[in-house]
Amino acid sequence: MTLFERYLTVWVALCIIAGVLLGHLFPGIFHAIGAAEIAKVNLPVAVLIWLMIIPMLLKIDFAALSQVGRHWRGISVTLIVNWAVKPFSMALLGWLFIGWLFRPLLPADQIDSYIAGLIILAAAPCTAMVFVWSNLIKGEPHFTLSQVALNDVIMVVAFAPIVALLLGLSAITVPWDTLVLSVGLYIVVPVIVAQILRRRLLATGGQAALDGLLKWLGPVSLVSLLVTLVLLFGFQGEQIIAQPLVILLLAVPILIQVYFNAGLAYLLNRATGEEHCVAGPSALIGASNFFELAVAAAISLFGFQSGAALATVVGVLIEVPVMLSVVWIVNRSKGWYERGEAVRSVAAKGANESPSIKPRPAQ
Numbered sequence: 001m002t003l004f005e006r007y008l009t010v011w012v013a014l015c016i017i018a019g020v021l022l023g024h025l026f027p028g029i030f031h032a033i034g035a036a037e038i039a040k041v042n043l044p045v046a047v048l049i050w051l052m053i054i055p056m057l058l059k060i061d062f063a064a065l066s067q068v069g070r071h072w073r074g075i076s077v078t079l080i081v082n083w084a085v086k087p088f089s090m091a092l093l094g095w096l097f098i099g100w101l102f103r104p105l106l107p108a109d110q111i112d113s114y115i116a117g118l119i120i121l122a123a124a125p126c127t128a129m130v131f132v133w134s135n136l137i138k139g140e141p142h143f144t145l146s147q148v149a150l151n152d153v154i155m156v157v158a159f160a161p162i163v164a165l166l167l168g169l170s171a172i173t174v175p176w177d178t179l180v181l182s183v184g185l186y187i188v189v190p191v192i193v194a195q196i197l198r199r200r201l202l203a204t205g206g207q208a209a210l211d212g213l214l215k216w217l218g219p220v221s222l223v224s225l226l227v228t229l230v231l232l233f234g235f236q237g238e239q240i241i242a243q244p245l246v247i248l249l250l251a252v253p254i255l256i257q258v259y260f261n262a263g264l265a266y267l268l269n270r271a272t273g274e275e276h277c278v279a280g281p282s283a284l285i286g287a288s289n290f291f292e293l294a295v296a297a298a299i300s301l302f303g304f305q306s307g308a309a310l311a312t313v314v315g316v317l318i319e320v321p322v323m324l325s326v327v328w329i330v331n332r333s334k335g336w337y338e339r340g341e342a343v344r345s346v347a348a349k350g351a352n353e354s355p356s357i358k359p360r361p362a363q
Contacts, residue, residue: 009328011226012321019230023237030234039177040296045231046185050193051224053131053186055217057194058210060141068146074278077268078147081286082125083158086261090122091115091166093253102249110307117298117311118253119166123159124297125151126288128186129319130281132225133288136327139281145191147285152183155290163297178296186292229320236313243310250314255322262287262326266337273346276337280330288323291316 023030036043068075094115103111127148134144156179201209233240240247265286269279294312302308337343 008222009321009324012229012324015226015229016233016321019233020237020240022230023234024241027238030231030237033231034235039181040175040299041178041181041185041292042231045228048224048228048231049128049186050190052221052228053128054190054194054197055214055221056131056135056141057145057190058198058214058217060145060194060198062195065142065146068142071140071143071274071278073272073274074143074269074282075147075150077265077272077274078282078285079150079154081261081265081268081282082151083154083162085264086125086257086286087119087123087162087166089260090253090257091119093257094118097253098250102252105249106246107307113302113307114250114311116167116302117294117306117308118250118315120163120297120301120308121254121289121291121294121312121315122257123162123166124155124290124293126285127152127183127290128190129323130285130288132221133284133323133327134281135221136324137280137284137330138277139284140275140277143278144281144285147281148187151285152187155179155293159293159297175293175296175300179293182290182292225320232316232320236317239310239313240317246310247314247317250311251318254315254318258287258322258326262329266330266333270337270340271342273340273342275343275347276334279337283330284323284326287326288319289315291319 033044034042098106098114098118099111106114130144130148131141133139134141159179197213198210201213205212262283266279266283269282274282291312294315295309298306298308298312338347
């Protein structure tokens, strides 16, 4: 781990402060950058996400994706947490904290809207950013890609019914343009670019050429993450300073939900004997959110100035720092995880069978 990576949380904290201050001091610049969007998908942020995830996607050999089925335990756990637990646990936390405990501290006319925004946020599992978190824990990249793709497919058919059920609405307006464009920009395009580049490098310079590019792109990926953080906090700098208490209160159920779902996925994977390189990404996918879709859905349903839109934006603001804390927990607990009885039992059985997919060493 480089010095830059070792103190990543410090750089993240500085970028958060810088983003809020810059957004407050120079709102016009950030409004202009924020306006560069199509179907609520910000194009500058999309480019930065490409720079973040393409180095991770370069490590993926599509020929090895057929072996992902051996990680059926991790796939099952992630799907259960994402679709059978996460939206409902957020609804419960929203009603408990926003609808009851914090009600006297919040605008009465926005309570239901805040809860709706939290539910919409939880009903959209994360996509592109998961590749960044998975890379930081040396997660199995083939599992991460296949799980993200599976979540995207399920989201097309399950997002609207789940939100409609929990919000009690007869019809949910799904921003299909945002959903399709986000999946295309954040998943399809980077995967295609990465695979074309990977094949050309291997054909012309072999593994050494690929390793050399990955080593060079490593810092680029992390710098892009930090610049994205400055932009995200810069976009909302005025709101953070104008409504600090509301944002703080909305962050409470989101934080509890993140740690609850990440912990649940992690423990279930350990109980079923899944490898740590799969349990880590599973926990991260179970905890994070597809905030572009959530923000767009909240705005289309309740309006730009609604409490629902603000609640989803709070999810955006805490996404990176909170997920970095989950990454830290997963990395620090690896020894404890691998001492689990089920994990050791499955590993012993696997030693007598074909070798399991292992993540490539960090570049």
